[in-house]
Each structure stands twice: as C-alpha cells, then as structure tokens.
Amino acid sequence: MKRSVAKTISWRIVGTLDTVIISYLITGTLALAVSIGGVELVTKMLLYFFHERTWNNIKWGK
Structure with missing residues (x-):
C-alpha cells in the first residue's frame, strides 16, 4: 500500500510538470x-x- 502511494505521488509530480509545461506552451x-x-x-x-x-x-503475469 505504501509503495503504491509513493509511486502515485512521484509519477504525478512528473506528469503534472509535463502538463503545466504543455499548457503554458499552448496558452x-x-x-x-x-x-x-x-x-x-x-x-x-x-x-x-x-x-x-x-x-x-x-x-x-506475477
């Protein structure tokens, strides 16, 4: 459970930075x-x- 939360947060930081950059370039x-x-x-x-x-x-697959 803790690993899933940590992966969720770290991936969202990367993904959100990407979204902000793309949104800025477009808008x-x-x-x-x-x-x-x-x-x-x-x-x-x-x-x-x-x-x-x-x-x-x-x-x-496990």
Whole structure:
C-alpha cells in the first residue's frame, strides 16, 4: 500500500510538470497552466492509485 502511494505521488509530480509545461506552451499564460496542472494533479493521482491497486489484485503475469 505504501509503495503504491509513493509511486502515485512521484509519477504525478512528473506528469503534472509535463502538463503545466504543455499548457503554458499552448496558452502562453502561466496562471492558467498552473490551474490546469492543479486539477490534473488531483484527478490523475486518484485515477492512478485505484488503477495500481486494481492491478495489484490481478494474478496475471506475477
């Protein structure tokens, strides 16, 4: 469980920085880019956590 949480957080940091950079390049507005990144941070962290936990319960490939 702790490993899943740590992986979720570290991956979201990388992913959110990517989203903020891309959003800034598209919009040219740092405040908007950070807002988009903030929303994305929360939603994708939750999605990834539950995705990871689901895959931990699947025996295939272990």
